[in-house]
Each structure stands twice: as structure tokens, then as C-alpha cells.
Amino acid sequence: MSETRQKFLCDAVAIAEPNTKLFITVYKVGDGIEFSSGRGETKHGSPRRHWTNDNIKQEIALIYGAKTVELVHPAPVPAKRS
Secondary structure, X not given: OOOOOEEEEEEXXXXXXXXXXXXXXXXXXXXXXXXXXXXXXXXXXXXXXXXXXXXXXXXXXXXXXXXXXXXXXXXXXXXXXX
8 A cells, every 4th residue: 555645835824704814734645635724624625636826725715715815935836827
């Protein structure tokens, strides 16, 4: 049985409710992504082959009900332009 490895992608700050700021660490695990806010269980995002800033922000907003999301230290790869 192979071991799944976590790879740190970035940290994020999300504002879910007034006066509620979440500090989230984002990890890539296989084709998926995990979010750890230090509050409760680790959350999982949808599997994707490539993760961009916009994908990560959308997943955090959806999972945590955040109105705003800012990626910090270090930001992952920017979205490709067509």
C-alpha cells in the first residue's frame, strides 16, 4: 500500500462572517487538496490535476462559506492565460 504525501501549497486568510477571520493552510494530496484551519476537522477540495490561485480561492469560499479569500505565503502558480 503506497503512502499519500502532503505538499504545502500556501496559506490563506478567509473571512467567513463579520469578525470571523480564518487562517487556513493549504496542502496538495495526490490529485486533491486539503484545507486545515486549526478549527475542527481537515476539509477536502475537489480533485484536479492543476491548482491555480482562482481554483483554491473558489474551493475555500465554497467549503468555509467565506465572502473573501486572500492567498498568502507563497501563492501557488498563477492561472494560465489563453
